[in-house]
Amino acid sequence: EAGVAQSPRYKIIEKRQSVAFWCNPISGHATLYWYQQILGQGPKLLIQFQNNGVVDDSQLPKDRFSAERLKGVDSTLKIQPAKLEDSAVYLCASSLDLGPYGYTFGSGTRLTVV
Amino acid sequence: GNSVTQMEGPVTLSEEAFLTINCTYTATGYPSLFWYVQYPGEGLQLLLKATKADDKGSNKGFEATYRKETTSFHLEKGSVQVSDSAVYFCALSDGSTGGFKTIFGAGTRLFVKA
Numbered sequence: 001e002a003g004v005a006q007s008p009r010y011k012i013i014e015k016r017q018s019v020a021f022w023c024n025p026i027s028g029h030a031t032l033y034w035y036q037q038i039l040g041q042g043p044k045l046l047i048q049f050q051n052n053g054v055v056d057d058s059q060l061p062k063d064r065f066s067a068e069r070l071k072g073v074d075s076t077l078k079i080q081p082a083k084l085e086d087s088a089v090y091l092c093a094s095s096l097d098l099g100p101y102g103y104t105f106g107s108g109t110r111l112t113v114v
Numbered sequence: 115g116n117s118v119t120q121m122e123g124p125v126t127l128s129e130e131a132f133l134t135i136n137c138t139y140t141a142t143g144y145p146s147l148f149w150y151v152q153y154p155g156e157g158l159q160l161l162l163k164a165t166k167a168d169d170k171g172s173n174k175g176f177e178a179t180y181r182k183e184t185t186s187f188h189l190e191k192g193s194v195q196v197s198d199s200a201v202y203f204c205a206l207s208d209g210s211t212g213g214f215k216t217i218f219g220a221g222t223r224l225f226v227k228a
Contacts, residue, residue: 007209041220041221042118043203043218044154045216091157100163100214105157107155107156107157108156
């Protein structure tokens with residue numbers, strides 16, 4: 001089966017610019033997650049979707065970050081305006097449903113803010 | 115709140131040595147426990163999981179046992195190979211608050227020398 005697709009693979013922007021990341025989960029996976037992984041740290045959950053509804057966005061910096069999953073399939077994460085501390089790898093993951101299923105991760109988007 | 119603590123790296127071993135990476139957790143409910151592996155430039159891959167106390171997860175020669183009494187889920191492998199060099203993340207998923215979001219440890223980098 002096809003894995004979780006993410007694009008772009010790399011992005012370099014200047015601070016205060018905007019950027020968007022795209023994710024297409026495994027077909028049939030109801031739950032989609034966006035994680036932020038800063039160099040040398042474990043992934044930190046930003047937002048969790050169940051179909052096209054938000055389950056948890058408690059750690060999403062809503063003044064600058066937004067995400068949507070309009071049709072319950074692919075998803076977009078946006079940052080506007082970007083700060084230097086947003087430099088990280090943004091990982092998208094999906095799972096079959098809510099439950100102890102384990103996740104399938106995409107390869108991530110490495111964002112560098114200069 | 116829930117948390118995962120794993121031993122700091124890097125861990126450097128010679129090929130065919132025995133591997134242990136320690137992981138302990140704190141959880142309010144009855145979590146499922148996971149080990150993920152991240153190879154350079156890639157996203158995380160699910161390595162193994164255990165969903166209840168005394169369960170043993172295993173895959174590719176790696177194994178970990180869910181110890182409720184010591185709140186631990188240590189990763190072991192009897193004979194490591196150079197290809198096992200990667201970063202290993204311990205994680206827990208707890209459905210008691212709804213959502214089954216996964217919390218990751220900081221990761222332990224493993225280097226295996228030929």
